[in-house]
Amino acid sequence: MPERVYNFSPGPATLPYEVLQQAAKDIVNFQDSGIGLIEISHRSKQFMAVIEEAEQLLRELMDIPANYKVLFLQGGASSQFFMIPMNLLGDGKKATYLNTGVWSKKAIKEANQFGQIEIAYSSEEAKFNRVPAPGEYVVADDSEYLYFVSNNTIYGTQFPEMPKSEKMLIADMSSDILSRKLDVSKFGLIFAGAQKNLGPAGVTLVIIREDLLERTPKNVPTMLSYKTHADNGSMFNTPPTFSIYIVAQVLKWLKAQGGVDGMEKINREKAEMLYNAIDSTDYYRGHAEPGSRSMMNVSFNLPTADLEKKFIAEAAAVGLDGLKGHRSIGGCRASIYNAFPREGVVKLVEFMKEFQAKNPA
Structure with a gap:
């Protein structure tokens, strides 16, 4: 094997070397079972232990309150651009978005299909070279939530402090989750694609406050309802088992750091x-x-x-x-x-x- 290079890729991104080494063994023979990691049943005791460990470690590391559900979903972070308004908005309802880059623009485009979207701030004219200071935007009184992207991979910007609002916060933390302390209880929903700070591509993490699960309109397709996945422990269908396993390994590594x-x-x-x-x-x-x-x-x-x-x-x-x-x-x-x-x-x-x-x- 050639010497490993330093991988500055924005995602899929570098993973801890010891995690890769362990995964290389487990992918062939998982826990001396004679079966490879990507062959075991997602309903098996071995994999159930993996996903339970991943959730437990995440709750510990992020100090996630008991009234929040942790979901391991598929479809990438981009699927959350429409799942969030589909589940949490309805006809005639409003949400406020901060436009600080490509990923917020994409989220705004999707959200416009499900409700009234107000853009309270945009740095597009300046090529997204900054995020707003607290006094630079106003959240409408009738907004259901304030949506923002905590870190922008393309333009290299990041909120130095999380926005504060009386309205519910919803954040795309795909590229900086677990990189700094935050108070989960201030948020209604946090989501992150795994392939930057958590693991490989294939699984998307969603942390959602339990009461929001009851807001989903009845016409939302079963697979696109957060309640479906919360009620089934992320096991409504076959989850991305390998990606979840790597997330658990990365979380163990992070705890050791x-x-x-x-x-x-x-x-x-x-x-x-x-x-x-x-x-x-x-x-x-x-x-x-x-x-x-x-x-x-x-x-x-x-x-x-x-x-x-x-x-x-x-x-x-x-x-x-x-x-x-x-x-x-x-x-x-x-x-x-x-x-x-x-x-x-x-x-x-x-x-x-x-x-x-x-x-x-």
Whole structure:
């Protein structure tokens, strides 16, 4: 096997190496059962223990109150763009959305099919280079909820503090869940695609307050009702067993790192190191305004597009992979999620200094 590279991909993203090693064994022979992990029945005692452990660890790490359900769903985070308004809005009802990037725009488009959507803030004209401060938007009195994306993978922005509102909060935390402490009780619903901070693609986590399960209109299809999955312990149909298993393994790894508190300290250190390298020179320019910078995704530019192309190619050649920016803004992007090792950031910062010295603008 070749030496592992540092994977800066925005998702599917890097996973803890020890998790991959354990999964490589279990996928062939799970717990000495003579059956591979992806072959066992989702109704078996072995897998039921896996999904129960995943939920228990998540509840412990996030301090999830007892009156919240934890669901492991399929369809990706994008399915939540329509499931949320389908379940929680109705004819004539209103919801407020904050438009801070591609994923909020997609959610707004879907939500418009199910109710009246009010966009209280948008940074689109500034190429989504910031998130709003608390006083920059107003949530309508008749809104059912305030929807926002806590971290934007493409533009490298993140809410430094979660929005506060008398209305119910609903958050897409696909790219920063478990990266910092938060109070789950302030939210009606939190969701996250696994493939950035939790595990591989294939499972989407939903944390929903129990009373909301009764709000689903009767005409919502069975598979698209949160109550269906809550009542069946995420076992209404065959769940993505392998993805859930990896989530459980990642959560065990995260607990060993000191939990969310320990992870937040590491994440802040990694991000500070990289932003310091960007700010120390005019050669590199961060896309996000300083007050809105993400700890998870660092988007930046070089003096020219040609230099960016060369930077990405030469970085990949020395084991720094996945640094190409999203097609909508170009440039470079370093995704440094929970499992991304500190030494990878150190190596990237060293490469940035060397590249600038060899390639003056």
